Amino acid sequence: MQDLIKHHNAASTDIEVEVIAPENPSRRDLLKAGLFGIGGLVLGFSLPSAQKAYAATATSPPKKYPVKGWLQLTENGELAMVIPVSEMGQGSQTAVAMILADELGADYQKIQIRMPTNNSLYNNPIYGMQITGGSTAVRAWWQPMRVVAATLREMLISAAAKQWQVSTQQCSLENGFVMDSSIARKVALQDLISAAQTIQPPKNPPLKKADQYRYIGKPMPRVDTFAKTDGSAIFGMDVQLPDMLIATVVQSPVFGGKLHRFDEAAAKSVNGVQAVVKIPNGIAVVADSYWQAKKGLEKLNPTFTGGETAGLDTAVIEKRLQSGLQKSGESVKAGKVATDFAHEYDAIYRAPYLAHATMEPMNATAQVTDAKCEVWAPTQNQTMSAQVAADISLMQPSQVIIHTTYLGGGFGRRAYVDFVAQAVTLSMEMGRPVKVIWSREEDMQHDFYRPAAVCGFKVQTDAQGMPLSWQSKVVSDSTMAEFTNGSDTMIDNAMSDGIADQEYGLENVSLSVVREDMKIPVGFWRSVGHSYSGFFMEGMLNELALKAKRDPFEYRYALLKKESRTTGVLNQLEKLSGWKNSNGAVGKGVAVVQSFGSFAGQVIEARLQNNKIVIDKVYCVIDCGIVVNPEIVKRQMSSGIIFALTAALKGKVHFADGRVTESNFDNYPMLTMQETPEIIVEIVNSNEAPGGYGEPGVPPLAPALAAAVGQLTGKIYRELPIKI
Amino acid sequence: MKYSILVNGQSHAVEVDADTPLLWVLRDQLQMNGTKFSCGAGLCGACTVLIDGKPVRSCSYPIENLHNQQVMTIEGLERNHSVAQAWREMDVPQCGYCQSGQILSAVALLEKTPNPTDEQIQAGMGNLCRCGTYPEIKRAIALATDLTGKGA
Incomplete structure (x- = not known):
């Protein structure tokens, strides 16, 4: 996806996703024989050509404007709008609903929200497929959604004017009603939906000006709060269908291993167990309830042999990453290396594998009949969910329906559709609706992990310690190769994102990338490559500032253009954090990272207590351009900070005998309320195009923390998690 | 059975x-x-x-x-219970998956300790939240205390 992010502002028509048709013999037969897994599905991405302009915002609106695709009537005759993004906590459903309601003239507080089904109408305009990720919801939909809403508004006004036989000039749409200004009459939007279907969509409908917004820019309440405070919100886990069975699975703990032995009779002796079903990379027990399925799985006691990661352990992985630094790799950027320099500094930075650990374990529900394949899933990726469902059920795309539920956390994990494939497979096998639920242990040991990475720097400086040239080499695995079934040697932008493309005027930067394919499934993890490259790059800058005996703010200002957005963030952050007020017992650190179209800076105040790191405060300034809902932006900064703190202090997935050793929250711990610092966030006032905010809060945290702790201990921390 | x-x-x-x-x-x-x-x-x-x-x-x-x-x-839980009300007022949930548990833990905490200190809140609220809504949870508990009129 990161490759796509590079082109995040290209027109939607430039990105095509094509599915290569299933080969013969039939997929069903192959499936029964256990011959293919998710890896058998081929997705081809045709990326926009590199020379395409990097326009300021996505400007290509969807081509069709069926009213019912966006506005629907509920069973009670109320008005509902379809919001084309998955809601996993990031608040995008609220932000996009605000944009739609504001431009349309609907009453945001009264209008109902509907989740999207699979429909290319709802394709993410940046990616050209129906996916929520890459912090794109607002920046992708900001322009197209206003065009859709303005088009609908004009169609609804025309429909009312036609009914009243008056000119559209004297009609307006406000607060959920079309009003006739000549006489005091009005008609509710819900009463115009069917009439508006027959109206020809206008070309170039006028968009509202900023001073006409009622909701955009205001801290409107979230649309999902009620349902999430009374237990009524439906997550994937909560889907109930008549006659439904519940399954749970074990997959080969060594990645790519084969099922060896299992005791089917013992499993079936458990009360309520209906069936034992082999799945491509493991085995499932299907029962009347989850507890029975879980007990059945314990009795089944499956064993596995072989696997692509057999014998792999953390020490071997770290040695391979380290020795990757000796390889020349693929050059991303080649700068001149200074020969006339005063100092040369070497450093190697390291980041580990990480798990997503969403609070809701992976799950999905499917009902496959002769007529259709219906799936209910907490998914970030409706397009690939539909593809995998069609592929396995041998249905036409039109027979596949993907219902999106609320997601109990996503962070990138739910861009993958392995759990959807299992639900479809099991429903076909059982001839009944099946909900597959992973245990926490299964979830943690079968993730698409944030890949480990190592970065080697060599920097030549002048006598004042300012860099003259800068060489960097990143060794890691490719998340895009995993996502697109790319080759073992494929290199992608995510591997080194953020190293050579920040606003620092470092002209003589060299960057090369080495792919080390460990055969461990890797994937998008909140902020993707920036999650480690932010630590590497900003860590090194803090180190250089220290060597130069310069204040880290001053050191950065010297590298930045005065008018740059990074400088703007740093200026505001310096004031907000009271940077110059020092207190000997408190260590302070700063970092600033550009990612996902936004600029985020953080200052950390930390102390040592009983030889443990205690974080008192995190100050954060974000410049994410035009803001739709400032409160949601602030909450996402705070959320990203806590997510990143968890990783920086505790996060490391270990491997032994080819498998993940962590299994639950006792050995893969999360930050607790007690450990959570005070977090102070400010948003830069900006009229730039909207940037992302779900992920940009993550990257600056680790390097700022490393610097703060370093100030207390006198050490330099180049490895995550930080251990004193 | x-x-x-x-x-x-x-x-x-x-x-x-x-x-x-x-x-x-x-x-x-x-x-x-x-x-x-x-x-x-x-x-x-x-x-x-x-x-x-x-x-x-x-x-x-x-x-x-x-x-x-x-x-x-x-x-x-009653819809107008002070904790539910405070949670809505503060717009606490993000993904929302942990919030049923958070809310009921807060109800029990305030039942036992109507006006809790920060330390008592932290000790009484051991529930994990992967979205990191802890700061809002703390504020919502303080608000719930005010709403019941038992607060300082």
């Missing part, structure tokens, strides 16, 4: 194995889905319910241990 359990003031007859955790009786038998499954080991608190007013991790609480006690789930 047949059991009769009291959930949110209503009696329910269920037939399950004696070791079935209360969580799965609520979810799979009674179709009360507000109580969430997350770690299955009593580590995270997403499955928190109140048994006679005390917070219990229902994923690790076998139904055979229940003896005529009152179980309260999120579905049984």
Whole structure:
């Protein structure tokens, strides 16, 4: 996806996703024989050509404007709008609903929200497929959604004017009603939906000006709060269908291993167990309830042999990453290396594998009949969910329906559709609706992990310690190769994102990338490559500032253009954090990272207590351009900070005998309320195009923390998690 | 085994194995889905319910241990309860998956400690939240204290 992010502002028509048709013999037969897994599905991405302009915002609106695709009537005759993004906590459903309601003239507080089904109408305009990720919801939909809403508004006004036989000039749409200004009459939007279907969509409908917004820019309440405070919100886990069975699975703990032995009779002796079903990379027990399925799985006691990661352990992985630094790799950027320099500094930075650990374990529900394949899933990726469902059920795309539920956390994990494939497979096998639920242990040991990475720097400086040239080499695995079934040697932008493309005027930067394919499934993890490259790059800058005996703010200002957005963030952050007020017992650190179209800076105040790191405060300034809902932006900064703190202090997935050793929250711990610092966030006032905010809060945290702790201990921390 | 359990003031007859955790009786038998499954080991608190007013991790609480006690789930919390009100006022949830457990833990905390200190809040709220809504949870608990008029 990161490759796509590079082109995040290209027109939607430039990105095509094509599915290569299933080969013969039939997929069903192959499936029964256990011959293919998710890896058998081929997705081809045709990326926009590199020379395409990097326009300021996505400007290509969807081509069709069926009213019912966006506005629907509920069973009670109320008005509902379809919001084309998955809601996993990031608040995008609220932000996009605000944009739609504001431009349309609907009453945001009264209008109902509907989740999207699979429909290319709802394709993410940046990616050209129906996916929520890459912090794109607002920046992708900001322009197209206003065009859709303005088009609908004009169609609804025309429909009312036609009914009243008056000119559209004297009609307006406000607060959920079309009003006739000549006489005091009005008609509710819900009463115009069917009439508006027959109206020809206008070309170039006028968009509202900023001073006409009622909701955009205001801290409107979230649309999902009620349902999430009374237990009524439906997550994937909560889907109930008549006659439904519940399954749970074990997959080969060594990645790519084969099922060896299992005791089917013992499993079936458990009360309520209906069936034992082999799945491509493991085995499932299907029962009347989850507890029975879980007990059945314990009795089944499956064993596995072989696997692509057999014998792999953390020490071997770290040695391979380290020795990757000796390889020349693929050059991303080649700068001149200074020969006339005063100092040369070497450093190697390291980041580990990480798990997503969403609070809701992976799950999905499917009902496959002769007529259709219906799936209910907490998914970030409706397009690939539909593809995998069609592929396995041998249905036409039109027979596949993907219902999106609320997601109990996503962070990138739910861009993958392995759990959807299992639900479809099991429903076909059982001839009944099946909900597959992973245990926490299964979830943690079968993730698409944030890949480990190592970065080697060599920097030549002048006598004042300012860099003259800068060489960097990143060794890691490719998340895009995993996502697109790319080759073992494929290199992608995510591997080194953020190293050579920040606003620092470092002209003589060299960057090369080495792919080390460990055969461990890797994937998008909140902020993707920036999650480690932010630590590497900003860590090194803090180190250089220290060597130069310069204040880290001053050191950065010297590298930045005065008018740059990074400088703007740093200026505001310096004031907000009271940077110059020092207190000997408190260590302070700063970092600033550009990612996902936004600029985020953080200052950390930390102390040592009983030889443990205690974080008192995190100050954060974000410049994410035009803001739709400032409160949601602030909450996402705070959320990203806590997510990143968890990783920086505790996060490391270990491997032994080819498998993940962590299994639950006792050995893969999360930050607790007690450990959570005070977090102070400010948003830069900006009229730039909207940037992302779900992920940009993550990257600056680790390097700022490393610097703060370093100030207390006198050490330099180049490895995550930080251990004193 | 047949059991009769009291959930949110209503009696329910269920037939399950004696070791079935209360969580799965609520979810799979009674179709009360507000109580969430997350770690299955009593580590995270997403499955928190109140048994006679005390917070219990229902994923690790076998139904055979229940003896005529009152179980309260999120579905049984009054809509205008000060904690529910405060949670809505503060717009606390993000993904929302842990919030049923968070809310019921807060209800139990304020029942026992109507005006808790920061330390008491931290000690009483051991539930994990992956979205990191802890700062808002703290503020919502303070607001709930004010709403009940028991606050300082």
